[in-house]
Amino acid sequence: MSDRFSAWVSTADAVRATTKKLEKMALLGAYLGRLEDADLVIAARLFAGAPFSRKDERVLSVGWSALADVLLERSGKSDADMSASYQRHADLGDVAFELVGDSPPDGEPLGLVDVETSFTEMAAVRGTSAKRDVLRSVMRRATAGEARYITKVIAGETRIGLREGLLEDAIARAFARDRAAVARANMLTGDIGDAALRAKHGSLEEPTLTHFAPIGMMLATPVLDLAEVARRFPPPYVVDDKYDGVRAQVHKAGDRVELYSRTLDRVTKRYPELHDALLAIPGSYVLDAEILAFESDRAVPFTRFQTRLGRKDVSGELRTRLPASLVVFDILEREGRSLLDVPLAERLGILRTLPIAPPLRLALQRELNDRDEPLVAALEREFVAARDRGNEGLMVKDPRSPYRPGRRGMEWLKVKRALRTLDAVVTAVEWGHGKRKGVLSDYTFAVRDGDRLRNVGKAYSGLTDKEIAEMTEHFLATTIKDLGRLRIVRPDTVIEVAFDQMQESARHDSGYAMRFPRIVRLRPDKPVSEIDTLDTVREIARTVAGEHAKDQGAPSGEGEDVP
Ligand code: AMP
Numbered sequence: 001m002s003d004r005f006s007a008w009v010s011t012a013d014a015v016r017a018t019t020k021k022l023e024k025m026a027l028l029g030a031y032l033g034r035l036e037d038a039d040l041v042i043a044a045r046l047f048a049g050a051p052f053s054r055k056d057e058r059v060l061s062v063g064w065s066a067l068a069d070v071l072l073e074r075s076g077k078s079d080a081d082m083s084a085s086y087q088r089h090a091d092l093g094d095v096a097f098e099l100v101g102d103s104p105p106d107g108e109p110l111g112l113v114d115v116e117t118s119f120t121e122m123a124a125v126r127g128t129s130a131k132r133d134v135l136r137s138v139m140r141r142a143t144a145g146e147a148r149y150i151t152k153v154i155a156g157e158t159r160i161g162l163r164e165g166l167l168e169d170a171i172a173r174a175f176a177r178d179r180a181a182v183a184r185a186n187m188l189t190g191d192i193g194d195a196a197l198r199a200k201h202g203s204l205e206e207p208t209l210t211h212f213a214p215i216g217m218m219l220a221t222p223v224l225d226l227a228e229v230a231r232r233f234p235p236p237y238v239v240d241d242k243y244d245g246v247r248a249q250v251h252k253a254g255d256r257v258e259l260y261s262r263t264l265d266r267v268t269k270r271y272p273e274l275h276d277a278l279l280a281i282p283g284s285y286v287l288d289a290e291i292l293a294f295e296s297d298r299a300v301p302f303t304r305f306q307t308r309l310g311r312k313d314v315s316g317e318l319r320t321r322l323p324a325s326l327v328v329f330d331i332l333e334r335e336g337r338s339l340l341d342v343p344l345a346e347r348l349g350i351l352r353t354l355p356i357a358p359p360l361r362l363a364l365q366r367e368l369n370d371r372d373e374p375l376v377a378a379l380e381r382e383f384v385a386a387r388d389r390g391n392e393g394l395m396v397k398d399p400r401s402p403y404r405p406g407r408r409g410m411e412w413l414k415v416k417r418a419l420r421t422l423d424a425v426v427t428a429v430e431w432g433h434g435k436r437k438g439v440l441s442d443y444t445f446a447v448r449d450g451d452r453l454r455n456v457g458k459a460y461s462g463l464t465d466k467e468i469a470e471m472t473e474h475f476l477a478t479t480i481k482d483l484g485r486l487r488i489v490r491p492d493t494v495i496e497v498a499f500d501q502m503q504e505s506a507r508h509d510s511g512y513a514m515r516f517p518r519i520v521r522l523r524p525d526k527p528v529s530e531i532d533t534l535d536t537v538r539e540i541a542r543t544v545a546g547e548h549a550k551d552q553g554a555p556s557g558e559g560e561d562v563p
Pocket of ligand 1: 219243244246290363395414
């Protein structure tokens with residue numbers, strides 16, 4: 001018989017309740033170590049916050065209104081209760097917990113397999129009412145604690161207080177294996193459940209990088225300025241232009257070519273113009289690259305290229321007007337050989353042997369040493385040159401580093417424009433005034449704080465009229481609560497916000513507010529799990545406070561995100 005879901009919930013609660021890493025690991029290890037195979041796979045995937053494995057392309061697509069309806073039905077509470085609870089928690093999982101409260105479940109207690117079966121059915125059935133029925137039958141049997149996590153998974157909130165690295169460590173510990181081996185198997189199989197099972201049975205070494213199973217992309221850490229680069233690691237540096245487009249991982253084997261997005265979704269059909277050139281490169285490979293458009297050798301600003309991004313099938317007209325180019329900057333596999341553990345400098349040597357022809361390009365990459373001129377001066381020169389080419393800034397990489405899938409470390413650094421920006425998620429929207437009457441144009445947005453979201457600002461949309469109209473439709477469809485002028489929306493829209501200063505303020509629940517916030521652009525390519533954190537906000541506020549003290553002339557008070 002499948003293990004009780006309630007035991008998983010108690011473990012998750014206990015893990016959330018402590019900030020001590022060792023304690024979290026001990027709790028997880030003890031729990032995972034005693035599970036049967038099938039339950040182990042399910043439990044591990046759920047701790048990662050997802051209904052299915054990472055490589056699985058199925059989605060639940062349960063609408064928020066269905067979720068809200070079922071929760072109200074299950075709890076017997078009212079719309080007003082839900083809205084009050086949401087304002088307290090800003091987290092649908094916590095709302096579910098509070099609403100269900102001690103109202104008793106009905107039917108057999110849930111086992112892990114029951115929970116998984118209901119997710120499988122939710123993904124399989126079509127139409128809101130069929131999905132609602134599946135949800136209703138699982139929620140009926142759920143306690144408040146169980147309802148909390150089922151809701152979190154459905155809402156796509158992967159924030160259950162557990163980093164995947166920690167989960168890997170706990171699995172290693174539960175079965176006395178090497179943690180790097182667990183991490184590697186997880187990354188290569190795209191399934192933490194499979195990695196847990198392999199840890200249990202001692203087959204962690206078997207998986208290899210396989211074609212058409214995309215792996216997490218290596219991420220970069222932002223640095224404040226060029227001087228910081230030199231503090232992170234010693235030269236030589238590989239210095240790339242930082243292209244402002246969308247990330248893509250390209251797999252080719254035989255006569256099949258596929259492109260995957262940063263969220264590991266297959267996006268091949270969106271860029272049909274890249275197919276032939278990719279197919280023309282002989283043999284098999286996996287590339288890491290950025291997609292963007294060029295006009296007479298200059299990068300087209302992302303805001304223009306973006307017009308074609310949301311679309312699944314790009315019309316011929318748009319394609320001829322803004323044909324996509326693929327700028328390749330790394331290679332992860334060649335002719336059956338995984339290159340993940342090969343140092344960057346050597347990978348780039350292999351990349352250079354590929355016949356790359358338009359619309360494919362090699363990224364501008366050069367090696368910088370401190371032999372000829374001071375490093376910061378050389379970086380400064382490269383930064384200015386990259387900006388002159390229409391690019392965003394620089395990526396500075398360690399030539400000795402392996403490719404670390406899905407990890408943000410100090411081996412890749414990104415240096416962007418001087419203006420401060422944050423990636424945040426929209427939590428609420430308001431109807432505009434005047435010219436913006438009839439559209440939802442004022443956005444409240446939040447950053448991550450552990451497993452919660454904290455509002456940090458509110459801004460009038462700086463998007464185009466067309467984008468605002470499209471976003472209005474999106475927000476109408478994803479409203480959790482309609483409060484008249486204000487609508488609380490599903491936190492799934494990632495935006496990049498620019499601002500001049502960040503200061504402490506009681507206006508938002510983060511304890512901070514921005515001066516002159518403006519929305520720079522939508523970031524549909526960026527998952528909510530990767531937005532900026534409250535720690536970053538604190539750090540910015542601290543450095544800005546220092547700069548502000550120097551800058552007596554700055555106006556104060558005006559231009560804040562006052563409602
Ligand atoms: P950001 O999106 O600001 O977090 O910056 C990281 C992103 O820059 C990566 O995910 C890539 O999509 C993009 N990028 C552009 N040029 C490069 C490059 N030369 N090397 C690595 N990433 C790049």
